[in-house]
Amino acid sequence: MTQSQNEKDREFLDERLDDFEHQDNIHVRDQRTMFDIANRILKEREKAEEVYKLFDKQRLETHYYKNISFLYSDRYKQEKGVWIPVEEA
Incomplete structure (x- = not known):
């Protein structure tokens, strides 16, 4: 393994x-x-969790998703990244 x-x-x-x-x-x-x-x-x-940053060029908005299901198009700019949860003190 x-x-x-x-x-x-x-x-x-x-x-x-x-x-x-x-x-x-x-x-x-x-x-x-x-x-x-x-x-x-x-x-x-x-x-850490794998996430996707999705920027909507038409609406000028950015959102983050764990699973990306959007079609690839010129409307969206996608970036793959990592989310590390922060522990509360």
Whole structure:
């Protein structure tokens, strides 16, 4: 089975984090902070959803959709992107 880049990154990060947690040296705190940041970024990327930005040239409006079902025409400009949900504090 082929792993996605997220799955490969998650596996690598989890293995390295486990390695660092079992070390006893002065740099562990800094390494832990680095891995906390990397873990947070990876979690955000794992939750990201593919979206489409659709600009209606006639109405001069922009809308975002998870699934695009519009026909390709000169009326619309489409762009593919990623939506990352923001957690509420």
